[in-house]
Amino acid sequence: MQITDDTLEDSQLMTINFGPTHPATHGTLHLIARLDGERIRDAEPIIGYLHRGKEKMGEHLKYNQYLTMTDRMNYLSPALNNVGWCLAVEKLMGITPPPRARWVETIACEMARIMDHMVCNGINAFDVGAGTVFFYMFQQREVLTDIFEKMTGARLTITWPRVGGLPYDLPADFKDDVRKFLKGFYPIVDECEKLLKNNRIFLDRTVGVGAISKERAISYGYTGPCLRACGVSYDLRKREPYLCYDQVDFDVPTGEHGDCYDRFFVRMEEARQSARIIEQCLEKMPDEGPVAVDDYRVILPPKEKVYKEMEAMIFHFKLVIDGVKPPPGEVYQGLEAGNGELGFYIVSDGSGKPYRVKVRSPCYYIYSSYTEIIRGLMISDVVAVLGSLNIIAGELDR
Amino acid sequence: MGVELIRGDNFVTARLADVVNWARKSSLWPFPFGTACCGIEMMSTLASRYDMARFGAEAVRFSPRQADLLIVAGTICNKMAPVLKRIYDQMSQPKWVIAMGACASCGGIFDNYTVVQGIDQIIPVDMYVPGCPPSPQALMYSFTKIQGLVQSGQGLSLDPMPEAVPSVPV
Amino acid sequence: MNSAAISAKVAGAIPGACVEALEFQGQTTLQVRRESLKEVLAFLRDDPDILMNQLLDVTAVDYPARADRFDVVYILASIREDGLAPVRVRIKTRIPDGAALPSVTDLWRSADWGERECFDMFGIRFEGHPNLKRILNPDNFYGYPLRKTFPLRGERDPAFLEYKETEPA
Numbered sequence: 186m187q188i189t190d191d192t193l194e195d196s197q198l199m200t201i202n203f204g205p206t207h208p209a210t211h212g213t214l215h216l217i218a219r220l221d222g223e224r225i226r227d228a229e230p231i232i233g234y235l236h237r238g239k240e241k242m243g244e245h246l247k248y249n250q251y252l253t254m255t256d257r258m259n260y261l262s263p264a265l266n267n268v269g270w271c272l273a274v275e276k277l278m279g280i281t282p283p284p285r286a287r288w289v290e291t292i293a294c295e296m297a298r299i300m301d302h303m304v305c306n307g308i309n310a311f312d313v314g315a316g317t318v319f320f321y322m323f324q325q326r327e328v329l330t331d332i333f334e335k336m337t338g339a340r341l342t343i344t345w346p347r348v349g350g351l352p353y354d355l356p357a358d359f360k361d362d363v364r365k366f367l368k369g370f371y372p373i374v375d376e377c378e379k380l381l382k383n384n385r386i387f388l389d390r391t392v393g394v395g396a397i398s399k400e401r402a403i404s405y406g407y408t409g410p411c412l413r414a415c416g417v418s419y420d421l422r423k424r425e426p427y428l429c430y431d432q433v434d435f436d437v438p439t440g441e442h443g444d445c446y447d448r449f450f451v452r453m454e455e456a457r458q459s460a461r462i463i464e465q466c467l468e469k470m471p472d473e474g475p476v477a478v479d480d481y482r483v484i485l486p487p488k489e490k491v492y493k494e495m496e497a498m499i500f501h502f503k504l505v506i507d508g509v510k511p512p513p514g515e516v517y518q519g520l521e522a523g524n525g526e527l528g529f530y531i532v533s534d535g536s537g538k539p540y541r542v543k544v545r546s547p548c549y550y551i552y553s554s555y556t557e558i559i560r561g562l563m564i565s566d567v568v569a570v571l572g573s574l575n576i577i578a579g580e581l582d583r
Numbered sequence: 584m585g586v587e588l589i590r591g592d593n594f595v596t597a598r599l600a601d602v603v604n605w606a607r608k609s610s611l612w613p614f615p616f617g618t619a620c621c622g623i624e625m626m627s628t629l630a631s632r633y634d635m636a637r638f639g640a641e642a643v644r645f646s647p648r649q650a651d652l653l654i655v656a657g658t659i660c661n662k663m664a665p666v667l668k669r670i671y672d673q674m675s676q677p678k679w680v681i682a683m684g685a686c687a688s689c690g691g692i693f694d695n696y697t698v699v700q701g702i703d704q705i706i707p708v709d710m711y712v713p714g715c716p717p718s719p720q721a722l723m724y725s726f727t728k729i730q731g732l733v734q735s736g737q738g739l740s741l742d743p744m745p746e747a748v749p750s751v752p753v
Numbered sequence: 754m755n756s757a758a759i760s761a762k763v764a765g766a767i768p769g770a771c772v773e774a775l776e777f778q779g780q781t782t783l784q785v786r787r788e789s790l791k792e793v794l795a796f797l798r799d800d801p802d803i804l805m806n807q808l809l810d811v812t813a814v815d816y817p818a819r820a821d822r823f824d825v826v827y828i829l830a831s832i833r834e835d836g837l838a839p840v841r842v843r844i845k846t847r848i849p850d851g852a853a854l855p856s857v858t859d860l861w862r863s864a865d866w867g868e869r870e871c872f873d874m875f876g877i878r879f880e881g882h883p884n885l886k887r888i889l890n891p892d893n894f895y896g897y898p899l900r901k902t903f904p905l906r907g908e909r910d911p912a913f914l915e916y917k918e919t920e921p922a
């Protein structure tokens with residue numbers, strides 16, 4: 186269906202600015218497109234409107250303080266980023282938190298993934314004209330934010346696990362809350378899927394739009410749902426299991442064509458699988474037991490001890506002033522975040538602050554392919570593709 | 584408002600300014616300048632659970648010419664600052680500005696080379712909302728405060744522009 | 754294929770390329786000479802046993818006191834569908850300030866933005882890159898923020914003047 190007239194001179198093309206405050210660009214993405222009528226001949230994405238210097242900040246913050254930065258990276262799923270950071274630092278230090286902490290972190294990760302996919306798909310549907318889905322899905326997200334609020338004290342920026350485990354145990358009715366959420370969650374996903382699966386308008390806007398081949402996707406550094414939509418069954422949770430993913434059973438949904446439609450439904454199915462994982466975790470996790478490593482050089486001693494024992498007070502003081510101190514060395518630890526492989530590359534010089542932090546953000550590399558996948562599409566498809574790639578500026582620009 | 588009924592219930596007298604302000608405050612059209620994490624909380628405020636429509640502000644406009652309330656939700660970096668300034672200048676009078684969150688108010692936790700340390704360095708701000716991110720309730724509270732300002736005909740944009748902030752040609 | 758086997762294989766295929774193979778917490782880093790960097794990367798990508806078909810990230814680390822000031826790090830991964838255990842390896846090379854590395858945009862598309870970011874943040878140039886310009890910082894930005902000598906608060910810090918003197922753009 187190519188009707189682009191390639192004989193047009195360059196000077197006859199129209200240049201338009203798209204963003205950075207266009208509603209569909211999430212406020213921070215900027216695209217300069219060369220248009221041939223309604224078709225995109227060429228485009229240049231401009232990023233950096235939300236560059237907040239997080240890697241530089243990393244060199245000036247202690248390991249546990251850096252959690253405040255990871256919170257604000259992919260702000261649709263803060264728990265995933267935080268757990269990723271803690272995993273990386275734990276790897277650097279060679280410590281393993283007790284099983285209960287691992288199980289709880291797994292649950293938190295999956296809850297965060299559901300939050301991410303709900304908002305992403307909701308907005309994607311909203312952008313192509315299906316407003317109802319957005320409100321339904323946001324409702325589910327609100328339930329999850331409530332659970333997180335109960336668990337950690339904050340709705341969004343939770344700063345929650347610590348290096349070496351959890352700072353405090355779960356609230357008493359955590360399991361009931363999550364079960365209640367799951368009960369309401371499945372019908373909503375089914376319903377939203379029914380609403381869109383054979384919807385003529387939705388199909389027209391998404392099928393075959395923004396497709397990318399397997400090989401190109403891998404070369405562009407795609408990971409996560411966008412890669413799986415191209416038909417590659419690659420999931421870090423399966424390939425290099427971390428946390429408790431080797432003890433639970435779940436499927437890795439894949440698409441076929443790597444277009445917007447596939448990406449949408451891969452995310453939907455993934456959210457369902459996440460719910461399945463949570464169910465199993467609730468069954469399998471131990472109800473009792475410590476939630477952090479038993480080492481006061483890593484985790485703050487309990488307050489009663491600090492008040493009563495000299496030694497605990499010294500540990501408390503040292504940990505607050507100096508922070509945790511990993512040995513010199515460097516590690517790279519990746520985890521399957523909402524958008525793909527989120528990796529932290531940490532170089533430590535043995536002091537309480539990292540020497541260098543590099544965040545490998547999934548969006549960054551996915552977005553670098555944007556020019557290629559929108560070339561030849563209509564200007565209105567730009568929005569559909571952008572939504573389905575789930576570009577989060579906080580993670581993109583860091 | 585000083586409303587008075589005369590001649591049965593057919594005529595009402597009031598001050599014109601009061602009536603206009605009352606209409607204006609009940610139908611503020613916000614421009615959501617959401618750049619970062621606070622933008623998500625702003626979205627929650629607009630979405631099903633908190634629902635800004637209850638205050639007559641569900642008609643979000645992404646064209647500055649149609650909006651009269653600018654909600655700056657999120658970090659503003661040096662690269663973004665000229666854009667924000669231009670958007671503000673493009674909005675027509677009268678206009679109000681909410682700085683939502685620590686970043687917009689003062690730079691927040693990002694005291695570094697790229698982040699503007701508070702949008703009040705570039706545009707006048709009527710209302711600051713503390714929090715990182717502020718809860719939807721906090722945003723709604725600030726919104727009602729803005730409504731109070733509108734009703735009483737106050738607002739920084741109604742004062743002459745401070746000298747220190749030159750206008751960008753629109 | 755474990756990490757020791759990889760370094761042996763690289764050493765066998767391109768003699769003299771590897772300076773050092775480091776092992777830390779079960780992760781491998783190969784330090785290679787600057788001249789053979791691209792050769793090694795191409796080998797790792799194309800060798801059917803290793804098949805590093807994805808360049809996860811390109812980044813650098815600044816050591817201002819060293820003569821070869823920067824460590825440029827390539828993080829590689831293999832995405833394969835035959836179910837073989839995945840391997841990861843990091844390639845590191847040292848370059849002095851002002852020197853350039855060959856661009857690997859022709860090997861992996863993801864190197865495009867990775868190298869641009871590296872240039873933006875450290876001022877490391879990559880020869881043969883199609884579009885090497887700033888990406889995250891505005892075009893009129895002065896300096897390279899992730900260098901250790903760059904003050905955290907940038908222009909608002911008095912130390913910025915010193916930075917401007919010692920490291921002209």
Ligand code: SF4
Nearest residue numbers: 620621684685686715
């Ligand atoms: S105030 Fe906090 S939540 Fe809001 S944009 Fe800034 S960092 Fe994000």
